[in-house]
Every structure is written in structure tokens, then in C-alpha cells.
Amino acid sequence: MMPSIVLTGQDLAIASVLILLDGAISVAYRLGLHRQLAIAAGRMVLQLLLIGAILTRVFDAAFPPLTLLVILAMVALAGREVAVRPEQRLIRMGNYTVGAAAVAFATGITSILALTTALRPQPWYDARYAIPLAGIVLGNVLNAASLALDALLGSVVREKAAIEAQLCLGATNRQAMGRLLRAAMRRGLLPVVNSMSASGVVTLPGIMTGQILAGLDPMEAVKYQILLMFLLSGGAGLAVVAVVFLAARRLTDARHRLRLDRLARAGPR
Amino acid sequence: MTQERLRIQAMRSSLVGPFDLSVAAGECIAISGASGSGKSLFLRMVADLDPNTGAVFLDGRERGSFAAPAWRRQVIYVPAESGWWSEAVADHFSDLAAARVLAARLDLKPELLDGPVLRLSTGEKQRLALVRSLLPASPVLLLDEPTAALDETSQGHAEALLRERLQAGTAILMVTHRSDQAARLSRRRFVMAQGRLTPA
Structure with missing residues (x-):
């Protein structure tokens, strides 16, 4: 492996000039975005530094319950993102x-499969x-699940009329x-199908780019990317099936009714 | 002809009811009332499309002993606004040949059945939805303003069709705003007000 190029604070400071450029554009063309841009950039830096610090601790601790806790927290946040996208909401926190x-x-099954078969770190839950x-x-499963849920609801x-017309006829x-x-x-x-067919032609996937920048041989990076693509598409498939069937179950009942009374429009956020 | 076809006992939802009603085979009941009074809700509850409590019997057999789809094949609700689940009109009919016969009796051009739903007018949709619901020859029909979008000639032809069904023993519950229509088809008339049915 080639030695990776270590970034210094100064390197990042120089790159941050580009954000100032964005701000200047916003001011010059009166886009009214400079405030949001500054907040978003600040949030991004803080969030990433924070996660970096947390990950360092968690990796050093090598304590499985802590790993599980971090992953569960991530799942909860992803679940929330899936929940708030659709304009329609299933009542009772549905x-x-x-x-x-x-x-x-979806994440559990695909991640465990990859860790125990393809990647096989020691131990597999490292x-x-x-x-x-x-x-x-x-991240990918969230995208698939939220699109499917939004589309269904x-x-x-x-x-409604088309569904009930069929119910009315038995x-x-x-x-x-x-x-x-x-x-x-x-x-x-x-999106999964799109990103698979475009990868390597239209886009160099982010993970692969990162690995190459970090000094990994391109062929090795490509193999990782292929594995990842398979994982992502499998995860998306499982998520889409699960979200659609779980939501559909709540939209109907044992008497085969369409229960739109269990849906409410999202209030202004 | 006094055989009881449909009996509704203490049927209610959180919004309307309770309703008690007995309908004989071959009888048509007309229901009128202001919009929002619960007429459509009442028909939807009989068809078990909205949650409700109480009991409904078809020829003495309780609704709960039917699977819901089987119940709705016997007690067919035809909403005021028809729903279409496919682009082609023909996809909505189980028996296309029989549908053509009924469609012709309702003054519908035969080629409509071979075209797209998008090209149908409101009145054509309403008549085709009626055709769709008449095909299974169910023992009970729940009609929500079945002729609201029709001209007088078509309305007459639709009523003739319904009268044939009544003679064959079908029981009809019909929401209608036209008192002349109610007079022609039904002997008993009811008014819905504040979620309760009272004889007119």
C-alpha cells in the first residue's frame, strides 16, 4: 500500500476558502443562502469532528455492547429520517x-452477512x-425505504377511489x-439500479475515491466497491419490501378495508 | 314477496347511527338528506368499508361469518364517484361480453369499452361503474346517487335496468336527491339527518 497523504489543519483551512467563495456568490447574486451556508458548513465540520472523536473512543474500547449501542443509535436516526420524508404520516408514530x-x-441482515462471509475481520463484530x-x-437503505414509503403513502x-372500487367488487x-x-x-x-449502472462510468463512487486517495491500489478499491454495491442493492431490496409490507398492513385491516383514517398529513415542520 | 333479504341491527360507527332497517327481497329503499348527513357513510358501513359495530344479515346469515371480500361480492356498493384502477376501460370488467350488452342498454357507445378511461365523460364513467357492479347479479345493491350525472333518457334506461333487478329479487338501498326517482322505484323512503334514518 502506498503511504497515505496526511492532511493538516492548514490544508483544510485553505480548502475552506471555497465555502467563502460560495458565500460571496450568494451575496453577489442575492441568493440569500450565505447564512444557511455558513451554518451548514459549521454543522458539517462539528458533526464530523464529533463523530471522529466518538469513533476513536469506540474503536479503542473494543467493547461489543458499546458497538451495538452506536449502531442502534444510527438505526434510530435513520428510522426517523425515513419517517419524516413522506407528506403523509401513519398515526401513532407508525x-x-x-x-x-x-x-x-435490512441493515442487520446485509451487514452481518458481509462481516461474516466477505470481510471476516477478527472478531467479525470488530x-x-x-x-x-x-x-x-x-445511508443507502434509508434512501430506498423513504422513497418507497413516500410513494406508497x-x-x-x-x-383511494381506485382501491375502494376494487374492494367494492370483492x-x-x-x-x-x-x-x-x-x-x-x-x-x-x-436509485440503486441507477447508481450501479452509472458507477465507474458517470461517477467514481465516493468510497472508492476515498480509498484511492488514501493510497489503496485501484483494483483493490474496485473490489471493495463491487462488494459494497452488492450489499447496498441487497439492503435496499430488503428495506423496500419490509417498509412497503409493514406500512400496507397498517393501511388495511382484517375486514379488507382501506384505513385512510390511520393516515394524517404532516403538520408544518 | 315479503322474504327478508337484508337486516341491519344497531349498526353504528363513531360518527353515525345507530341504524335499524329491514329490506325485503325485491324492495328498493330510497334515502335522501342534506350532504354531510351521513348517507354515504351509511352505505359504506353496510358494505363493511368503514369500521362499524352492530349486526347486518344477508338472507339470515350474519355478516361476520362471511370473509369481507365475499360479503362485498353479495352486497355491492356503488359510490357516487367511480374509481378506475387501470388505463384500459376493458380491464375493469370480468365479463366483457356481458358488459357490452348492459352498456348498450345504458346508451353507451360500444367502442367506449375498448378505449382508455381517460376519454370517458363523467356520465359515461357513472354508467360504466353501474354496469361493472350489475354484472355479478348480487342479491343486494347499495347505490349512491346512481344517476346523478345522467340525462333524462339515460336515467330512464338505468331505472328500467334496476327495476328488472328488483323483480329478480335484488334488494336496493339507494341514495337519491330526485324525489321523482325515489317515487318511481321505491315504496319506502327515508331521510338521513344528523346521522340517523327516519321514515319520510
């Missing part, structure tokens, strides 16, 4: 439970591997909602 359950299920892996799978509201809830469930799953899976 979006949160559905989102967190789907995200935890925080140095488990946390970053869970993180990247989570939006479409059942829009297509269709089961599965038959009446099947088309919308499939459309929601497709919606959630499209």
Missing part, C-alpha cells in the same frame, strides 16, 4: 416504527468494520393494493 423496523432489518459498514448500508391517498386488500405496492417498491429500488 412512520417511525415502520421506518426503524425496515431499516434495522467495531472498526461493523460501524462504518453499518453506516454506509444504512402518497399513492394510496391519491388512488377484491382482497392484497389484490386492490398490489399495483401500488409494486410501484412503491420499484420507486425505492430505482
Whole structure:
């Protein structure tokens, strides 16, 4: 492996000039974004420094319950992101439970599979591997799950008449909602398909770029990226199926009704 | 002809009811009332589309002993606004040949059945939704303003069709604002007010 180039504080300070440039553009063209830009940049730096400090501690501690706790916290945050995207909300915190359950299920299965078969660190639950892996799978699973949930909740509201027309003629809830469930799953899976077919041609994936910059041989970085892509698509698939079925179960009942009374529009945030 | 087809006992939801009603085979009941009084809710509850308590019997058999889809094949609700789940009109009919026969009786051009839903007018949609719901020849029909968007000729033809069904023993609960229509089809009329049914 080539020695990686260590960045100094001075290097970062020079790069931060680019943020000042953005601010200048905002002022010059009266975009009104400079305040938000400054806050976002500040948040980004603070959040990343904080996570860096936390990860250092967690890696050094090598204490599995702590690793699990960190991953659960990440899952909870991802579940929340899935929950707040859709305009429609399942009542009684339904979006949160559905989102967190789907995200935890998909991330758990794909991460454990990768750690025990492909990556095989010793031990397999080593925080140095488990946390970053869970993180990247989570980010992707979150995206798939939130798109699918948003699509499903939006479409059942829009297509209430179509769903009920089928129920009125004796269709089961599965038959009446099947088309919308499939459309929601497709919606959630499209970004994964897109990013797989574009990677290496349109984009150099971030992880791979990072590894090459950090000195890893490109071929090795590519192998990692391929593994990762498989993990991400598997995770997205599981998340999309879980979120759609969990949400659909709440949108209907044992008497095959469409229960839109269990949906509420999100209030202003 | 006094055989009881549909019996509703203490049926209520959190919003409307309780309702008690007995409908004989071949009988048409007309329901009128201000909008928002609960007429559509009442029909939806009979079809078990909205949660409700109480008991409903079809030919003496309690609703709970039917699977919900089986119940709705017997007690068919036709909402005022029809829903369409596919682009092609033909996809919405289980028996296309039988649908063409009924459609012709409601003055619908035969080629409509081969076109897209997008090209249908409101009145055409309403008649096709009626056709769709008449095809299974169910023992009970719940009709929510079935002829609201129709001109007088089509309305007459639709009523003739419904009268045939009544003669065959179908029980019809019909929400209608037209007192002339109510007079032509039904012997008993009810008014819905504040979520309660009272004889008119």
C-alpha cells in the first residue's frame, strides 16, 4: 500500500476558502443562502469532528455492547429520517416504527452477512468494520425505504377511489393494493439500479475515491466497491419490501378495508 | 314477496347511527338528506368499508361469518364517484361480453369499452361503474346517487335496468336527491339527518 497523504489543519483551512467563495456568490447574486451556508458548513465540520472523536473512543474500547449501542443509535436516526420524508404520516408514530423496523432489518441482515462471509475481520463484530459498514448500508437503505414509503403513502391517498372500487367488487386488500405496492417498491429500488449502472462510468463512487486517495491500489478499491454495491442493492431490496409490507398492513385491516383514517398529513415542520 | 333479504341491527360507527332497517327481497329503499348527513357513510358501513359495530344479515346469515371480500361480492356498493384502477376501460370488467350488452342498454357507445378511461365523460364513467357492479347479479345493491350525472333518457334506461333487478329479487338501498326517482322505484323512503334514518 502506498503511504497515505496526511492532511493538516492548514490544508483544510485553505480548502475552506471555497465555502467563502460560495458565500460571496450568494451575496453577489442575492441568493440569500450565505447564512444557511455558513451554518451548514459549521454543522458539517462539528458533526464530523464529533463523530471522529466518538469513533476513536469506540474503536479503542473494543467493547461489543458499546458497538451495538452506536449502531442502534444510527438505526434510530435513520428510522426517523425515513419517517419524516413522506407528506403523509401513519398515526401513532407508525412512520417511525415502520421506518426503524425496515431499516434495522435490512441493515442487520446485509451487514452481518458481509462481516461474516466477505470481510471476516477478527472478531467479525470488530467495531472498526461493523460501524462504518453499518453506516454506509444504512445511508443507502434509508434512501430506498423513504422513497418507497413516500410513494406508497402518497399513492394510496391519491388512488383511494381506485382501491375502494376494487374492494367494492370483492377484491382482497392484497389484490386492490398490489399495483401500488409494486410501484412503491420499484420507486425505492430505482436509485440503486441507477447508481450501479452509472458507477465507474458517470461517477467514481465516493468510497472508492476515498480509498484511492488514501493510497489503496485501484483494483483493490474496485473490489471493495463491487462488494459494497452488492450489499447496498441487497439492503435496499430488503428495506423496500419490509417498509412497503409493514406500512400496507397498517393501511388495511382484517375486514379488507382501506384505513385512510390511520393516515394524517404532516403538520408544518 | 315479503322474504327478508337484508337486516341491519344497531349498526353504528363513531360518527353515525345507530341504524335499524329491514329490506325485503325485491324492495328498493330510497334515502335522501342534506350532504354531510351521513348517507354515504351509511352505505359504506353496510358494505363493511368503514369500521362499524352492530349486526347486518344477508338472507339470515350474519355478516361476520362471511370473509369481507365475499360479503362485498353479495352486497355491492356503488359510490357516487367511480374509481378506475387501470388505463384500459376493458380491464375493469370480468365479463366483457356481458358488459357490452348492459352498456348498450345504458346508451353507451360500444367502442367506449375498448378505449382508455381517460376519454370517458363523467356520465359515461357513472354508467360504466353501474354496469361493472350489475354484472355479478348480487342479491343486494347499495347505490349512491346512481344517476346523478345522467340525462333524462339515460336515467330512464338505468331505472328500467334496476327495476328488472328488483323483480329478480335484488334488494336496493339507494341514495337519491330526485324525489321523482325515489317515487318511481321505491315504496319506502327515508331521510338521513344528523346521522340517523327516519321514515319520510
